[in-house]
Structures are given as C-alpha cells and as structure tokens.
Amino acid sequence: MPDEVLNLQITDLTAEAKGVMVIELRSTTGQALPPFKPGAHVELHLPGNIVRQYSLCNDARETHRYCLGVGLSPSSRGGSRHVHRSLKVGDTLKVSPPRNHFPLQEDAPQLVFFAGGIGITPVWSMIQWCEANGRPWHLFYLVRNRQRAAFLETLGGFGDRVTLHADDEAGGLFDIAAAIARQPANVHIYTCGPTPLMLAVEAAASGFPDGQVHFEWFTPRQPTASGADKAFTVQLARSGRSLEVPADKSILEVLEANGLRVESSCREGTCASCEICVLEGIPEHRDSVLTAAERNNNDVMMICVSRSRSENLVLDL
Template sequence: MFIAGGIGITPILPMIEAAEQAGAEWTLLYGGRSAATMAFTQQLARFGADRVRLHPQDQHGLLDLSELLAAPQPDTAVYCCGPEALLKAVETHCASWAAGALHLERFAPADGATDGPTTSFDVEFAQSGVTLTIPANRSIVAVAEDAGVPVVYSCEEGTCGDCETLVLEGEPDHRDSVLTEQERRKGTCMMICVSRARTARLVLDA
C-alpha cells in the first residue's frame, strides 16, 4: 500500500515500478493541493483507477487515513512519503499494525530526531582494527573518513539509511529517522552519520 503526499510521489514511483515488475498486488493513495499541482498523474493513469486513487485537497479535503488504515491488513506493507504532518498521521494510524509493516521515506530528519547531549566517546572499528575518539562536535562518519576507515554514507542527516552499520558492542544513541522503534530497542545497528553512543565505547562492524 503506497501513500504519497505532494512531491513525496517522486520516491514512490520507482517502488511502484518494482512492485509491478515483481507481480505484487499494490494500491496507491496520492494526495496533493490540487490536481494541477500533482506530478506524474498521466504516468500513473496507465495503472487504472482501481489501483491509483488521486485525492486533490481542493476537491476532497485531506486524505482519509482512518478509512484506509483503520484495520491492520495481513501480509501488507505500507510505504509512505510526503510532508512531516502526513508521515506522523500515517504513523499514528499504523500504530496497531504489525512491527515492520510501515516504511517511511523522509526528505528531512523527523522533528527532534537529532536532539540530545553531545559528549565524546570511543568507537572500535572491528574490521579495520582501529579505535577512534569521536569528539562532541563531530560525527562517527566524519572522524572515520578522516582516519581512512572505509564508510558508506550519503545524506548525513539520518534519513537515507546508506550508512547503516552493525553494532557489535555498546549501546547506540539513535538519532536517525530511518529505524523503527523495534530496531532501535534491539540496538544491533545504527546510522553512523548522526547517531552517537549511550556508552563510553562502541564496537562497530566496519
């Protein structure tokens, strides 16, 4: 089940194409301020009105998420992208759905996601055999890159998930906008571009 708001349709489009190629059953609810401002509507028209529901706000009001998401549906994943207000509303309506059913795509960090104390801590990179001190004013990614530790990253805001790294020891202080609450509690991975440590030392699989 795809839900898009405004420009949030952009990352949803390739997901739809992938679902279509895989032969998966899917639907799209796409809202925007007006029909004239909603992009890619002609491209989406080929899939038919039974799968694509266009919902211009000036004609129909806000998206009716209570109807769409009222009851958890088995074997169904929800993918949503759009403004923060839409993402929060979808999160609220999906609170009773199975863990891992909801996937959010953000253009910016969630409100308050990166807040918290910034103290220094040590990180051991197990594969590289290097231990580095991460100062209060720098990220794990920045310090690791300066030291020649191979790291992969992109957004540096905790929204894309490219820098996800396995945590072997220690407790991460999650400040990303990607992981679910269940994944945060497990503490087995972290986004090293923004997240920090609750313990004096972390051991990462990098």
C-alpha cells in the same frame, strides 16, 4: 566517491508535472545497468561536490535505463535546482549503483501506498511491479493540486485502485486516519512524501505490526530526546585505534578528522551510505532509515547522526 560509480548519459528529460522533472539515464556504452528492485534509489554526483539521492521510478524489469523523478525544492541547497535548471540531454553524470532501504514485501497479501507529492517516484516503480506480478494494491495519492501530480495520466487508467486527493479541490487535507482504519489487518503500508504525511501515517498505523508499515523519509525525522549529548569512545576493530567522540561532533566527523575515509552522502541519516556494523556497545539510533526491528538488533548504525548509549562502541572499521 565509491569505486564502482557508473558514468551514465542523460538520454531524456521530461517535465512530468509542475516542478517535477524525470531524468532518463543510460550507459554510454550501451551495456545493461546493475539491476534494482522497487523502492531503490541512486546517488547523483553533481557539480560543486553535491551528492543527492533520488528514487528510481521506472519498471524494475528494465535493465537498459534508470528513470528518476526529481521535484524542485523551494529550499534547494543546489541539487534539485541544478537538475531542473542546468542539466541537458547528452550530459554525463556519475551515478552510484542502486541501493534499497525501502524494499517491497513481495509476498504481502495486500499492498497500500500513500504518496505525497514527489513521493510518488518509488511508489510508481512498486505499482509497476504489482501489475507485472498480479499483486493487489491501492494508492492514496495526496497532492496540493493536480498540476503537481506526476504520472497522473497513466495512474488515471487504474480506475478506483487510485484515490487522488488534491487539497485545493477538496478544500482541505485528506483523512489519513480514516483511510488506514479501513485497511485489513494483514495489509502492508508504504509511505513516501513530506514529513507531515509520514508522521500522520505513522500515528494512524500505530496499531499495525512494525514489520507491516514502511517509510521512505525525504528529510530526517526528529530523534527522541534523551538528554544532553555526551562524549564517548569508538574503538576501530580492524586497526585497534580508539578515538574520543566529543559531545558536539559526530562519529563520522571524528573519523574524517583522523584521516579515515568512510563512505557518506546525506550526513543527516536518510541515505544509509555510512552504515557501519556495530560489534560491541549500544548505539543511540538517530537515523531515519532503520526499522524498529533493525534498531533493536543494534548491529548496525548510521555514523553521520547516531551516537552511543554506552561509554564505548566497537565498530567494524
């Protein structure tokens, strides 16, 4: 567990929509919390050694509280189920300081958001920032039905800047390709939601520069197949140790098996907790966090899922 972990108290629990709970967390001593920017998330440390990442959905100008939107997953491995069924006001939780791998491009001339279901949580924080700073924006909010649409009443006050699509009312899925085709060339597109939505936006926005299309993945995207996994060697620059990474083990697993403590959480390449600097060698990136430009730089990697294209990697460990 990170040394700088925060001890925060649950001061409010709100059923924001069907299957969506908003948790308000504050310092037990009344102190200001570490600041964050829209798109940031924190990690909740739950009973049973469960660590889960949840996006901050409140106004980033607030320093007295964090608000998290948590959707109840039908395939919950214990995280969202515990949040919805067991947490209560007054409970104290260990919480990591905010991290942000989905940052808002604050000088973008136009911002368009695609939010699917609980993917509205980081987007709602971004919209509040846009409103506070007079930035133009539009939201495409895609849900199965209105009952599952969090923050719907508040978003309704923004008029035609919000396009709500409920599958049950529309009789089918939203035409993402048509919506993206109408966007100006300088738009920045932000998407958070289920994998089918992410893949649809990614395909429809393929004509835009990579730096203008941004994603926050809930679940790991499937890496491009590059043949059977092969063994390789990692050299730890600080200690000089060399370790063999077999085809059926991750770098993280090998490090842990050799008594090395490395921060990690999701173990599926979505949270970036295990990001490590690469000093030599060429990683094979399999995460769902790094942008195309960051992957091309090959100077960092997520050691929980990514492997090596070269026979040897030198890591800053």
